[in-house]
Amino acid sequence: MAGMAKHSIIRCQDLSIGYQNKKKVAVIASGIDFSITQGTLVSLVGSNGIGKSTLLKSLTAMLPTLSGSLQVDGIEIIDYSPLALATKLSVVLTQTPASKSLTVLELVSLGRQPHTNWMGSLSQNDKEIIYQALEDTDLADLKNKNCFELSDGQLQRVYIARALAQDTPLIVLDEPTTHLDLYHRASIVTLLKRLTQEKNKTILFSTHEIDLAIDISDKMLVMTPQKIIFDSPQNLIEQGTFNLLFPNDLVVFDKKTGRFSVT
């Protein structure tokens, strides 16, 4: 399309995802079509076990796709070397058994790995990017703390700062608001919103907080058992898409309030 003002950072065409081994193929979702432009905040919602994590793993090349096209910044994802992809795409994963003896500064500095030499030595430019990432996430005062001294909300910000230090146009986060209270959930998503607006980052995150996602996202990916729908929150509300998310016996979506309620 010639009139497209913004550059598409991730694009799927007729994509199928799932798990494959020698014996069988388990398709989780197929016919996935969407395109995310630069500087957009996109949330991915869907019920438990629908395959949100599988989709994120496929989009971040941790899981090979089954068929169709998946392009990151105009190039097929399988054509990237691991190192080249690491300069396009960074991730924030659900808590892994990572070492918590690292200091905040050390953990955030690890984000520079794709850009440094074999010794990982940091240039002046690397250090500036690291300090900027700490500033952007309000962590400058905590930089010498060990990670085991931090609260869950602070730790989540540290991982976001690490992704920022990796300095990629696209950041993918897997349930960044889990285990956080309302205030800290809001602080994380407003941080993400700010990064898309001020730093022109493209951010895709999965979440169970549908209300919060509707309020803040530019676009939403809604995973239903039938298909994956990509649109703006307003359009999705009008089309009644959110009622396809869950069985209708316990919760219904109210178009007027834009909220779920228990029947």
Next chain:
Amino acid sequence: MIRHTKNNRLVILLSGLLVVVACVNISLGSVAIPVQEIFNSIVDTPSKSSWHYIITNYRFPKAITAIIAGSGLAISGLLMQTLFRNPLAGPFVLGLSSGASLGVAILILGAGVISGIFSTFLLNPWSLVIASALGSFLVLLAVLAATLKVKDTMAILIIGLMFGSLTGALVAVLSYFSNAEQLQQYIFWSFGSLGNQTWQGISILSLCFVIGLVLSIFSAKSLNALLLGESYAKSMGLKIKKNMLVIIIATSILAGGITAFVGPIAFIGLAVPHLTRQFVKTSNHFVLIPAVALSGAILMLVCDTIAQLPGTVYTLPINAITSVVGAPVVIWLLVRKRKLIF
């Protein structure tokens, strides 16, 4: 950066301490030799030729073996703790030492099956090292393959333990079918000993150590990334399989090679990385590797100095001393911190 110079100073301090401990180690023994004479025997002929003989033929080789064994085992422990992200990992716990023992047992005890000239060829130091390193490499590979299937850090320890018992059982079967002389040879090896190394043996040992150390240093950046787990490491552009293989090879060459010469030595690999983390306040492997290597060498020399019971003719088995020193240290750390920082 302040942190940087502080770490440099620490490495220099540890190196100094190592020299002091090495001098004490060489000078003490059944016969006490003045420290002055140690320097004399390096640059010049010492005043008493018997001292010179003891130093060059007995104490120097033993001190060098202790330094290499201590730092090599400590590095291999560090690599495994990071690779498996498990504070309890170490060459002994994960069954690496058992794997090495099995390799050596097959060589020594199995040599009886193939008799004659062939068996003397089998028992030269090179084949001992290869058998031992191969044994630990295979066990480590099996443990890693199992952990890739079972994504649980506790399961790794159980799997390591199982491999340990399995190889122990195989060694027992082998012992049953071998003659008294071979059995004695194997049992003496399994007690662990730093002494009685030939200079040829020491040069093979040094070669293993240098290869293992170089591979570890080249893996330091990937080890730092692995602190965040495999998925993060991969997302930062690391070629996971290749890097893990290099780390495993380094570990097996270090643990396997050292075990071949000095026997299975307990606790150094597990305890030294934890001890070092108490005073090195960083998880950066470019700092940790040299610090752990120096601390391992120092602790091993101290253990050896105690083992030779200065002033007496008795020498205790080194394995007993490392356990007596190592076990309380780990317990003390756990009780004091209420958890292991890792």
